[in-house]
Amino acid sequence: MTHGLDLERGVGEILIDETALRARVVELGAEISADYAGRDLLLVGVLKGAVFFMADLMRELTMPCEIDFMAISSYGVATDSSGVVRILKDLDINVAGRDVLVVEDIVDSGLTLSYLIRSLRARKPASLEVAALLTKPERREIDVPVRYVGFEIPNRFVIGYGLDFAERYRNLPYVAVLHPDLVPSTA
Ligand code: IMP
Ligand code: MG
Numbered sequence: 001m002t003h004g005l006d007l008e009r010g011v012g013e014i015l016i017d018e019t020a021l022r023a024r025v026v027e028l029g030a031e032i033s034a035d036y037a038g039r040d041l042l043l044v045g046v047l048k049g050a051v052f053f054m055a056d057l058m059r060e061l062t063m064p065c066e067i068d069f070m071a072i073s074s075y076g077v078a079t080d081s082s083g084v085v086r087i088l089k090d091l092d093i094n095v096a097g098r099d100v101l102v103v104e105d106i107v108d109s110g111l112t113l114s115y116l117i118r119s120l121r122a123r124k125p126a127s128l129e130v131a132a133l134l135t136k137p138e139r140r141e142i143d144v145p146v147r148y149v150g151f152e153i154p155n156r157f158v159i160g161y162g163l164d165f166a167e168r169y170r171n172l173p174y175v176a177v178l179h180p181d182l183v184p185s186t187a
Contacts, residue, residue, distance in 0.1 A: 007168075007169065007171075007172070010165065010168065010178060011159070011160075011176045011177075011179060012176055012178060013176060013177045014174050015153060015175050015176060016151055016153075016161075016174060017174045018173045018174050021056075021150075021173075021174065024150050024151065025150070028057060028060070028131065029057055029059075029060020030060065032060075032101070032131065032148060033060070033061050033062040033063060036061075036063055036101075037062075038063065039099050040063070040065070040066075040099065041063060041064070041065040041066070041099050041100075042065065042068065042093060042095060042101070042125075043057075043058060043065055043066070043067045043101050043103050044067075044091065044095075044100055044101065044103065044120070045067060045069045045070075046069070046072060046102065046103065046104050046105070047069050047071040047072075047089065048162070048170070049104075049164065049170070050105045050133075050162060052105075052161050052162035053133040053150070053162055054067065057131065066093065068091045068092055068093045069089065070087065070089060070090060070116065071087070071088040072086065072112060072115075072116065073085065073086050074111075074112055085111070085115045087119070094123075095120060095124075095125045096123055097124070097125070097126050098125050099125070099126050100120060100126075100127065100128045100129070101129050101131055102117070102128070102129070103130075103131050103132075104130060104131070104133070105132070105133055105134065105161075105162045106132060106133065106134040106136070106163060107130075107140075107146055108136050108139050108140075109139055109140065109141040110140050110141060110143070110144040111141060111142055113130065113132075113144045113146075114142045117130070117144065129145075129148070130144070130145065130147055130148070131146075131147065131148035131149075131150075132146050132149055132150065133150040133162075134150055134151055134152075134158065135149050135152050136152075136153055136154070138154065138155045153175075156177045156178075157177065158175050158177055158178065159172060159175070159177075160172030160173070160175045161174065163175065165178050
């Protein structure tokens with residue numbers, strides 16, 4: 001099977017394996033379930049990277065919840081965010097008066113999330129929090145409150161479990177560093 005070999009050629013060091021991902025998602029699910037007990041939660045996933053984390057996290061939640069998605073485009077180069085973002089797909093559900101939890105794959109500079117939070121806050125949700133699977137604190141350019149964090153990682157470009165490099169590698173079941181041979185020199 002050449003397909004598997006091709007996929008793994010881009011993979012560098014594995015940072016978070018399947019077992020660790022699973023264990024952390026279970027912990028976050030328990031924490032969120034306790035915090036939102038008795039409430040009706042709306043999970044807002046940011047396409048496309050958050051889909052995998054969101055699907056696993058949602059199945060750990062013990063209260064009623066709905067999901068919706070937003071798609072955002074950033075005008076940055078391949079591995080960098082410019083902070084200039086555009087909403088490509090907006091929510092179907094009205095968030096006014098709702099308890100909203102934004103689910104993100106990774107917070108890097110924080111610019112995308114910061115824009116998203118401003119846009120959602122203007123729609124007057126009852127509460128608004130963020131759950132991010134990964135965060136790169138060293139890269140933060142703007143302070144964004146992330147209530148639930150899966151893992152803090154170093155300043156490396158990562159792939160897998162939803163995270164892509166040029167739309168590839170999302171299907172890896174672990175989080176790995178992109179192979180150094182593939183990292184663009186401009187980043
Ligand atoms: P920010 O606006 O710089 O925080 O960028 C956030 C978005 O950039 C994330 O939602 C990802 O789509 C993407 N991103 C940032 N770092 C990485 C990475 O290491 N691997 C894959 N995508 C990343
Ligand atoms: Mg992305």
